[in-house]
Amino acid sequence: MQKTKTTVMIVYILFLMIPIYWLINMSLQPNRDIIGSFTLYPQNLTFDNYRRIFTESGWAAGYLNSLTYVTMNTVISILAALPAAYAFSRYRFIGDKHLFFWLLTNRMAPPAVFLLPFFNLYQSVGLFDTHIAVALAHCLFSIPLAVWILEGFMSGVPKEIDETAYADGYSFPRFFIFIFIPLIRSGIGVAVFFCFMFSWVELLLARTLTSVDARPISVVMTRSISATGVDWGMLAAAGVLTLIPGALVIYFVRNHLARGFALGRV
Amino acid sequence: MDRTQNNYAWLFVLPVLVLVAFSAIIPLMTVVNYSVQDVLDANTRFFVGDEWYREILRDPQLHAALGRQLVFSFSVLAVQIPLGIAIALCMPTRGIWVAVTLVLVALPLLVPWNVVGTIWQLFARSDIGLLGVTLNGLGIEYNYTRGRWAAWLTVLAMDVWHWTSLVVLLCYSGLRAIPDAYYQAARIDGASRWAVFRHVQLPRLTGVLTIAVLLRFMDSFMIYAEPFVLTGGGPGSTTTFLSQFLTTMAVAQFDIGRAAAFSLIYFLIILAISWVFYTVITRSTKI
Amino acid sequence: MDWMYWTPPTALFFVAIAMILAGMTVWEVVSPTGMRRGFLPLQTTRGDRLFIGLLTSAWFHLAWLGLSDFHPAYMTVACIGWLIVVLRWG
Structure with missing residues (x-):
């Protein structure tokens, strides 16, 4: 019983978090990587996107x-x-x-x-x-x-x-x-x-x-x-x-x- | 609780009444005024009477949009209400995990609505999105900008992602309010898990479920920003729901009289369905 | 107030609604209502019946406009009768 509950909770929270993770992942990549190669985590970590926003x-x-x-x-x-x-x-x-x-x-x-x-x-x-x-x-x-x-x-x-x-x-x-x-x-x-x-x-x-x-x-x-x-x-x-x-x-x-x-x- | 009759209680309600009436009644009156006129610009307008209403009520495109909207809203309720109850039952009730799960579960609710569209656009695109790429990798043809079903299901999934947590939070609080004595009584009677749910938990959830059903129905019936960002109403008009139809009419064509008549009909539909929900749910518990 | 684009018929409409609400409030103060069961399938107070009457009247008007080509005034007269019936026997 307790185990099923925990599993359901974990699945639901994963469902909620994965799109958000993907958003963060993309925000840390240069555009060239987003379009060019499909990666599950940023390979060329960059904060350029944020820097550009804050300078505007x-x-x-x-x-x-x-x-x-x-x-x-x-x-x-x-x-x-x-x-x-x-x-x-x-x-x-x-x-x-x-x-x-x-x-x-x-x-x-x-x-x-x-x-x-x-x-x-x-x-x-x-x-x-x-x-x-x-x-x-x-x-x-x-x-x-x-x-x-x-x-x-x-x-x-x-x-x-x-x-x-x-x-x-x-x-x-x-x-x-x-x-x-x-x-x-x-x-x-x-x-x-x-x-x-x-x-x-x-x-x-x-x-x-x-x-x-x-x-x-x-x-x-x-x-x-x-x-x-x-x-x-x-x-x-x-x-x-x-x-x-x-x-x-x-x-x-x-x-x-x-x-x-x-x-x-x- | 016994409540005493006291009409001076109106004085307590007065601030709320004034604040809400200011923003509610004046715009509503104005929209009614628009709806019987043809407004060309700020100074030129003609009284047209019931013209707009007749035209809209016989517009087949609008009937189609209304049908799509009803199907969508009832699908939203059919998925989110049971799912929300089930997840609320699985939430931890004590320990440090309570706060952690609450924070994680509540997070989608605090995402601005247009950003929800953006998140799902990035997540579901078939060229750069995790969901799109994975599904296509598994051999399922998926492209929400082209497939009708893909588009519709993506909008539904997005709404489930965004709003199920509201139902979860409301039901969770309802469940926590049930005194332990009820569970003990059920245990002594040897009630099954299902019997406990059906006769102890569900009846005590009606209050929170009323508000959950109403909020979810009203908001899904007026869904605008999320599908607009994600699909723009396409492909074809698969995900063009009522409010998008309305916005095109009011903003793009600046047909303000016709749009006003339409939004009043829209308002009457929501009002009637909400009233039925409200009455059925609150009355069925009273007896 | 100019931006509200008032027209005589809509002004009349809102005055009528306001007067009905005011009248109902006075009536309620003079003789309070209770829950009772009429021909409507649920227990109602006088205020509930007014709301039901007004909402159904709005829908009758829409049906009238959508399905027939007659002037809406016929429906308005019929709806006043309907409102009285609902309030009295509903």
Whole structure:
């Protein structure tokens, strides 16, 4: 039994890792080798592809822009979702179920056409090409997810805790910040992970709402690629560079994830 | 849990409502406005009423794209949901390997969507890709830019690679939330492995599975960046799914009124199917 | 607001939707609803029935436009009737 499980896990992880390995492998080869000879590992190891990317302008700024709006989005989503999730987990109120389903429907709008009104909307309120515009637009799908995740964790906290705290003379804000939030901090960790994830990988909205000052990394990447034609080595190197922030985030939240997943339903 | 009736709870929900409504309702209204007009440029537009809707609903090319999309989305669900549950059951539950496997499993989720296309392009090409070269070396003719089946299966494999982990993570957390007492009770009853899964684990997974099915359905129904990078919709139109059809209409032909009518129909399809999923799954557990 | 390209029919449509939602909220406050079973194959509250009614109405309109050449206004009138039926007996 245990053996089968381990084997399945290993096979699955190999399936996930081999394409990524291949990407890294290609990024470390000169183009001549990629096309000329098929090798399972780089025979003429080179960092030229990376060097060329870093000497081109825009990369560092692109990284910084992406991280800025992703962080803003995560903070806004969590702050707004905390009270809402509390309301959903503790109270019944008019239209609560419908509100919840409506929040979910916001993921369903096909982006291609909605991009134009988004562009016009943010232009008309003077936010076009700012980080906060992308952060607010991404709230559309990160907030519903955060509410849903946090609601699950909050429902796991017995209601008696609220009542005891009020009986002890805690005001609501004091109870919420000093007692309740520490109880669900792993849940917050999981919510942070999902908000970060969906905002980091989203491309269409981020590209539409920015031009120069807030241009995200994935756009910088596509531009430098199309400018040089099909350059496999550089394409691979650029791909590897966009993987790093995600990998770092998972690494830092791994214990929260493990604990959060152990605690309650996501 | 017993929840008390309290309509002041709306005040707690207000920030979420304002933030989401700002980005959701105004663009939606605008798209509805577009859909009944022929927009030539910023200053010239005509009211055309239901013209666009009639045209789109009778467009055979679009019916074909919708069919391909439905087949693709249901294939995605049919592969990823069972696979995700199976892998979640195999995840280690304690020890140092928990964190390691979580990190590795979650990695594909954090790859920007256009980069997913790039990774698979490099991996599957029949001249320089590991997968392509290996398959051809084994004597299987494989070239995703030419073969219809090869292209379709490559896009499916790419989606499985990219998203199965989401199902795994959600189910894993659902499984971890089952108290040990349930397993002990099952062991005392002498339940088989399958009985434990069917009567103890699966019922307790419905909550996470609802969200997994919904997220996977909605996102696969709107899949755009990955096949666009990988196959560009080809060969022929084998991997031209709805959103790519739509983007061509809106961006390349700048036919904004027609594209708006199309995206509203698109939205209604997703809304109806999601509502059915949501209702069936949540109601079946309540009783 | 100019970029939103408003037209009288769409404005009317959204005003109608907003008024229905407002009306339903007031009705709910005055006399709260409960779960009940009508001719629809599942238990519903009044809000559920409104949602089902509106969504099916949208689909009826699409079917009307796709399959017939008549003016959509006929369907709109029929759908108002349908909405009332669903809310009352659904």
